[in-house]
Amino acid sequence: MRLIRQFFALLIMSLAGIPQRLGSVLTIIIGVACAVGVLVSMLSMGAGARQQEQANVRADGVVLTSVGARVFQSSVAREEAAVIRDMPGIRRGTDGEPIVTFESYFPMEGRRRVTGKRVFMPLVGISESVLQYRPQMHFTSGRMFQRGLRELIVSNACARQFTGFEIGDRRSLPGGDWTVVGHFDQGVGQPCSVYADVDILMSTFARNSYSTVSVVLRSASDYDAFRKAVQTNPTLHLEARHEREVVEDSFKQLNALFDFVSYFVGTIMAIGATLGAVNSLYSIVDARRRELATLRAIGFGSGAITASILCESALLALPGALLGAGLARALFNGLSVSPFGYSFQLEVTRSLALTGVVWALAMGLFGGLLPALRAARVPVTTALRAT
Numbered sequence: 001m002r003l004i005r006q007f008f009a010l011l012i013m014s015l016a017g018i019p020q021r022l023g024s025v026l027t028i029i030i031g032v033a034c035a036v037g038v039l040v041s042m043l044s045m046g047a048g049a050r051q052q053e054q055a056n057v058r059a060d061g062v063v064l065t066s067v068g069a070r071v072f073q074s075s076v077a078r079e080e081a082a083v084i085r086d087m088p089g090i091r092r093g094t095d096g097e098p099i100v101t102f103e104s105y106f107p108m109e110g111r112r113r114v115t116g117k118r119v120f121m122p123l124v125g126i127s128e129s130v131l132q133y134r135p136q137m138h139f140t141s142g143r144m145f146q147r148g149l150r151e152l153i154v155s156n157a158c159a160r161q162f163t164g165f166e167i168g169d170r171r172s173l174p175g176g177d178w179t180v181v182g183h184f185d186q187g188v189g190q191p192c193s194v195y196a197d198v199d200i201l202m203s204t205f206a207r208n209s210y211s212t213v214s215v216v217l218r219s220a221s222d223y224d225a226f227r228k229a230v231q232t233n234p235t236l237h238l239e240a241r242h243e244r245e246v247v248e249d250s251f252k253q254l255n256a257l258f259d260f261v262s263y264f265v266g267t268i269m270a271i272g273a274t275l276g277a278v279n280s281l282y283s284i285v286d287a288r289r290r291e292l293a294t295l296r297a298i299g300f301g302s303g304a305i306t307a308s309i310l311c312e313s314a315l316l317a318l319p320g321a322l323l324g325a326g327l328a329r330a331l332f333n334g335l336s337v338s339p340f341g342y343s344f345q346l347e348v349t350r351s352l353a354l355t356g357v358v359w360a361l362a363m364g365l366f367g368g369l370l371p372a373l374r375a376a377r378v379p380v381t382t383a384l385r386a387t
Contacts, residue, residue, distance in 0.1 A: 006304035007311075014312045024280040025316060031273035032320025032363055033327070036356040039266030040328040040348060043355065046258035048347035053251050054244060056136060056186060060091070060220045061243035064213045064230065068239070071250050072105055072122075076210040080236050087229055089222040090215050093132040099216040101126060101133045102198050106205055108173070110162040121158075123173075125198030133216055134186065142167045142182030147197050150175065150204075153182035158192040165194075175204040214243070270363050273320075277313065277367030282374070306372045313368025314361050321360030325353040 018025050064084060065074035081102055090098040108123035128147065131137060145151035150173075154165045170177040178196065186193065202208065217226055227240040325348075333348040 003301060003304055006300050007307050010300065010304055010308035011311055014308060015315070021283075024283055027280045028277045028313075028316045028364075028367075029320040029323070031276040032317045032360045033324040035266065035269040035273035035363065036321045036324030036360050037328045038269045038324075039262065039359055040325050040352050040356040041332045041346070042262035042265055043259075043352050044328065044332055044346040044348045046255055046262060047349050047352060048344045049251065049255060049258060051347050052344040053247050056134065057244045057247055058133075058216065059244075060217045060222075061133070062215050062217060062223060062226060062240050063243050063246040064215070064238045064240050065211075065246070066239075067237055071212055071246060074211050076102075076213050076238060078208060078210070080238060081210055081213050083233065083235055084213050084215065084230075084238075087215075087226065087233075089217050089226040089229070091218045093129065097129070099129055099132045101129045101214040102210045102212075103127075103214065104198050104202055104207065104209075104211045106201065108171075108194060110158070111164070113161060113163055119162075121162075121192055121194065123152075123194050123196065123201070125201035126195045127198050130195070133214060137184055137186050139182050139184045142180075145181055145195070145197055148200055149197065150178040150200065151181045151196065152178050153184055153195045154180055155193040156183050156185055158194060159183050161192060173204070212246075213238075266359070270359065274363045274367045277317070277363065278370060282371050302377070309372035310365060310368045313372070314364035317360040317364030317367075318357070321357040324360070325356045328356075329353070 063071075064076065065071060066076060069075070081100075085098050085100050090100065093099045102125075104125040106123045106125065107120050109118060110121050111118055128144065131144065139153075140156060142153070145153050152165075152171060159165045164171060165180055167180055167183065169180045171180065172178075198210070202210075215226075217223060223240075223242065230236055230238055230240045329348040332346045335346045336344070
């Protein structure tokens with residue numbers, strides 16, 4: 001109890017003296033605010049990317065790929081695809097046919113409108129049933145491609161970012177020119193997507209297998225039974241996974257890159273802010289050497305002094321954390337970015353703000369450790385010589 005009483009008494013004395021050392025205090029707060037603001041704004045890239053990736057994922061959607069393969073390396077033979085259409089548990093559309101979508105991926109070149117830089121994007125061959133699999137998908141201009149024709153439909157995000165995707169534009173691809181016939185939106189999140197008839201696209205590129213097959217189940221609860229049916233069917237060498245799992249796996253490397261960059265830059269900023277806090281707290285401790293020695297002389301323990309300095313350091317970091325997180329949200333939340341050719345909006349969430357606060361408290365504690373130990377070791381003779 002004596003230690004606790006001493007701790008609170010010292011902490012109140014320290015906080016009461018903030019106006020007399022305002023410059024050092026502001027140095028700590030501003031340094032922490034900058035570090036937290038950078039960290040939260042960088043992490044908002046990963047949060048925004050993940051939100052867009054999962055925006056249109058169906059709970060009742062299942063994606064089938066070859067066993068152990070990722071989406072772009074998967075190969076589903078036409079014979080296997082035909083078997084999937086007749087499997088139980090698949091929902092039927094308004095036309096009475098099972099909602100099964102076949103997809104195949106091919107490389108396609110595009111040029112950015114602003115910079116003219118050449119980038120490669122996926123050209124997705126897809127079946128017409130995509131309109132039932134993705135009911136939020138709707139055309140803003142033009143129409144759906146017709147089966148058997150070299151026609152392309154393009155998301156509005158693609159049309160805005162890249163040249164050559166206006167209605168009526170012709171794109172040079174193997175087998176001749178392909179005509180852009182429609183623009184569409186895809187609901188929440190607007191990734192760049194270019195679709196064409198999967199059968200004619202596979203014929204053009206001399207491919208005889210799909211990349212993936214997506215199905216809609218009658219209910220999300222039918223997943224286990226459907227997956228078991230796929231595994232036990234001797235004619236199928238495929239694995240069925242929730243659409244959410246497949247999307248997460250597809251973007252795992254990109255999300256890992258966002259996280260690495262965020263924490264790498266955030267760590268550099270945190271080191272700078274921590275060093276600034278150390279210097280500021282050292283100057284505060286040096287200015288209070290006589291006061292601290294006097295407190296030691298009248299019976300205050302070194303443990304209470306150490307704890308009070310550490311707590312003061314953490315409390316000074318807290319307003320910096322709130323300021324940094326608030327600025328990140330005000331300046332970057334909802335901002336559209338296009339790193340690595342992938343467009344999305346930054347998302348500053350509450351969990352990211354909490355991460356910034358924890359980060360700041362850690363900076364405060366690390367920054368206050370050495371000054372706190374130094375304060376606890378101020379010799380009593382310092383006070384006696386001063387008197």
